[in-house]
Amino acid sequence: MPSHQAIDAILQQATDSAAVPGVVALAASREGLLYEGAFGKRSLPDGAPMTLDTVFWIASMTKAVTSVAALQLVERGKLALDAPLAELLPYLGEAQVLDGFAADGTPMLRPARTKITLRHLLTHTAGFTNDIWNADAGRYMQQAGVPRSSSGLKIALRMPLVTDPGTRWDYSIATDWVGQAIEAASGLPIDVYFAEHLFGPLGMVDSGFMTTEEQRSRQTLRHQRAADGTLTAIPLETRPRPEFFAGGGGLHSTGPDYLTFVRMLLGGGTLDGAQVLRPETVALMGQNQIGELTAGVMQTARPDLSNDVDFFPGMTQRWGLGFLINTEASATGRRAGSLAWAGLGNTYYWIDSTAGVTGLIMMQILPFADHEAVDLYRRFETAVYGLLAAG
Numbered sequence: 001m002p003s004h005q006a007i008d009a010i011l012q013q014a015t016d017s018a019a020v021p022g023v024v025a026l027a028a029s030r031e032g033l034l035y036e037g038a039f040g041k042r043s044l045p046d047g048a049p050m051t052l053d054t055v056f057w058i059a060s061m062t063k064a065v066t067s068v069a070a071l072q073l074v075e076r077g078k079l080a081l082d083a084p085l086a087e088l089l090p091y092l093g094e095a096q097v098l099d100g101f102a103a104d105g106t107p108m109l110r111p112a113r114t115k116i117t118l119r120h121l122l123t124h125t126a127g128f129t130n131d132i133w134n135a136d137a138g139r140y141m142q143q144a145g146v147p148r149s150s151s152g153l154k155i156a157l158r159m160p161l162v163t164d165p166g167t168r169w170d171y172s173i174a175t176d177w178v179g180q181a182i183e184a185a186s187g188l189p190i191d192v193y194f195a196e197h198l199f200g201p202l203g204m205v206d207s208g209f210m211t212t213e214e215q216r217s218r219q220t221l222r223h224q225r226a227a228d229g230t231l232t233a234i235p236l237e238t239r240p241r242p243e244f245f246a247g248g249g250g251l252h253s254t255g256p257d258y259l260t261f262v263r264m265l266l267g268g269g270t271l272d273g274a275q276v277l278r279p280e281t282v283a284l285m286g287q288n289q290i291g292e293l294t295a296g297v298m299q300t301a302r303p304d305l306s307n308d309v310d311f312f313p314g315m316t317q318r319w320g321l322g323f324l325i326n327t328e329a330s331a332t333g334r335r336a337g338s339l340a341w342a343g344l345g346n347t348y349y350w351i352d353s354t355a356g357v358t359g360l361i362m363m364q365i366l367p368f369a370d371h372e373a374v375d376l377y378r379r380f381e382t383a384v385y386g387l388l389a390a391g
Helices: 004-016 059-075 118-122 135-144 174-186 190-202 255-266 279-285 371-390
Strands: 022-029 032-040 096-101 107-111 223-225 231-233 317-319 324-326 339-343 347-352 357-362
Touching: 004 022, 004 032, 004 371, 022 255, 022 371, 032 255, 032 357, 032 371, 059 118, 059 174, 059 190, 059 255, 059 279, 059 339, 059 347, 096 135, 107 135, 118 174, 174 190, 190 255, 255 347, 255 357, 347 371, 357 371
Parallel strands: none
Antiparallel strands: 022 032, 022 357, 096 107, 223 231, 317 324, 324 339, 339 347, 347 357
């Protein structure tokens, strides 16, 4: 049976061999911590050692946090899952569907046939997409002069739809719009809302959209994987406060902080006496919300930023209110109906309510779905289930 030392060896070997520059990994049951470890370096070739309190850009792991915040407002009657959001966010009533391009390259747009709701946004069925996995979106952005949402400019949100709401799952900028809905419904900037209603109550002291000088001293660099497999560190940028904070991908956090968040979800919305969601709301988040639509498979249009994505080849995958759902048990030990997602820099988590275990593994490598990172994720997860079985 795998032991703590065996997991240490798996992670140590990956960094010693330079398969990944550095890694932080943690896992917990409902009773408490199962494993924690940090190996390798924060940056290649000679950066500081990776530590548990290393700060990561968690990118789309932000989406789960934003989804929880939105559902808090649903519980309080300030947002509704199935009401059109156009009254709160007028652009969502104006967004048109991109039906291709004319011979001269002009985008062809038509009105959407359905009104966008919060449920659409939370399930990536609103019709929005992302240029990393949709070439037409990239072409539109280039022609219309629309920047990526990572620019922090609000104009980046004013993208057309690529399908009518409710008709297809497309991984997208939709959760950025959920962030805008949170601000409009609560009257608070999203960073303040998160601090007051999530990070504060849960004691997540190192999570936020803007890093302090002290946190930057603990931050790991992103690394770009070249075609030959080599890794090169990308210098850390210090950016000014953006026009909007991206609810879909703007957070920084640490392994222990994010483990606190997923442990709260594993606990049905409560951790260490702090309740941030009702148990029935957490249960709803974990139920299939897209019917017979399929989720989770994404073909890259930007190989520099992402490889093709399909974490469960051949398996039907669904989406809840913020999470990917595997409909069958996986080879790692993960039970059917578990929840998961990830961040562009190769940070990953899963929540298995049936087995009563949650875990995460964090690296900083581009492109996403890096083969070495995904392989390490799977080996770590498999070892955690072995640890769980060993008692």
